[in-house]
Amino acid sequence: MPAYDWPIDTENLPVMRIVTPRNVVMCGIFGKSFAYYSLRERMPVILTKVIDYLSREGNKIKTKHGATDEDVRSLIQYINKLKNDLITNKKYDPLTVDTPEARNWNKWIEETDSQCYFLNTWVFTECYVYRRLREGCELTNGLQNFDPFDEQKERSFQNSLEPMCVVAEKLTTMLQNGDKDKRKADFVTLLKICLWANKCDLSLSMGEQVSLKSDVLNNDANKTTTPCMGTIDPFQMILDLKDKVLVDESSKIYDRVIAKAEVMAKAISAEPEVQSVSSEKGSPTASPPVEEETKEGEELPKIPCPSKMTTPDAVMFDIVCDNAGYELFSDLCLAHFLIAQEIVQKVRFHVKKIPWFVSDVTPNDFKYVIESCRTADYKKEMALEIQPEAPEGEAPENARSVLNADTLRQLGEAWTKFLEDGTFVVMCDDFWTSPHVYKDMKKYDPNLYRKLQFAVAVLFKGDLNYRKLLGERNCNPTLGFEAALQGFMPAPLIALRTVKADLICGLPKGKFEQLNKFDEKWMEKGDYGVIQFCPKSEALKPSDRPCAEYGAECRGVVCAQH
């Protein structure tokens, strides 16, 4: 197992000097685990940085949000107490804002076996801290919409313009029609671009900016394939980091996504068109909770009732997003490819409703990234590396070229249109910012589970999603991905994750031990990645629950649009 070199405070905390035992859920009481280190060292730093930001930029923040000195002061005080409660392992405070979502949180807190920061599961405590940070803002008058991480996320986007321009240029060639083999190769390449983009997470780095430049890129003096000296080239990165992808199921993912998308497209075209039905009183669809009064006999547009439908209205691919900035940009590129190649008709992006794990995408970040691509300004003159075979002194004709943001801006334009016409859909269900692991989604949010069932496949990005997929359980590293999911199978699932926490599944026998020997901290740095796939999914049947929108009134296959 990895050697841990942080101090373990057994005097003041209920902590044991052990790693997380096998098949046990991760928790702060295991002193030699990343859970303990995160709660004891990382999270307090993240909170301190928010306090520093409020103190340093108080005036700017006040002006932007129309907030007062008192708002800033009370938020700082709130975060200070939160930080102190965390490091001294206090009992959780209930949330005091009065919303249905906050009341749910209080119920979940009540239901947990242990309500102390280090004694409850790591994922619960960590999510609770971010939820409390949000409450600190909600309790002020003027900082209700304040995102404590906005500045860091924006800086991270601006620092990644160079690799975005490089990817944008190449993406345009991938969007055109090509032969089948090229299409598959391009899909696999884009998956890997998305994988390594997950390195750009500001939570692991505790808010410090992360450079995409890998050690391999920086150190390898022998490589000959880098097209541009000093340029961050994500395509080169894929080649350089080939051996760091511990499980790579990308080829299988492509084959299954294509096959499933084709089946779904056929099923959709075989569905009868939904007709408008008159809204006469007494008909099965007569009394949905429509907000506007409808006149008797008036035709209402009809939609298929989501709880009765077993075929979606479009072929859809879902992405459960992780980080904003360059990582979201890479997700958008994959989504654009799926649309342009007519593999799917819609891509749904699931994002976080509130600021989360420092750099996770919120609806505002989504808008920011697309708008910033649309208006990006970047120019860099590059000297191409002279290949050894070129005669001395003779530089190839194209020895200098200019990288600019022209193509990036075009992509920003296209994505804006996709958002407007519903090709791209942004969704932010509360469940993503709850403390629950995914095997429990059906219990806590059956509606979201059902929504996911309509997808051709659901792509989960990043480390936190991976932890939740595995139920936060430190399973045997050789356990298969499907078994590790513990029954969570709304649709075929893809996980793209750079390893930033000490749990993993699906490794070949002996690999885990070999990696530990090589680098004791390999699970904490995001240097390794996995591309995993579970093709199985639960069949979509008419729901046995009433539709979420119509409640008990839902009785038909077709409902009046509300």
Ligand SMILES: O=P(O)(O)OC[C@H]1O[C@](O)(CO)[C@@H](O)[C@@H]1O
């Ligand atoms: O952005 P990601 O990939 O979900 O990573 C989030 C970070 O948060 C954690 O999940 C917990 O702090 C880490 O394991 C990881 O460093």
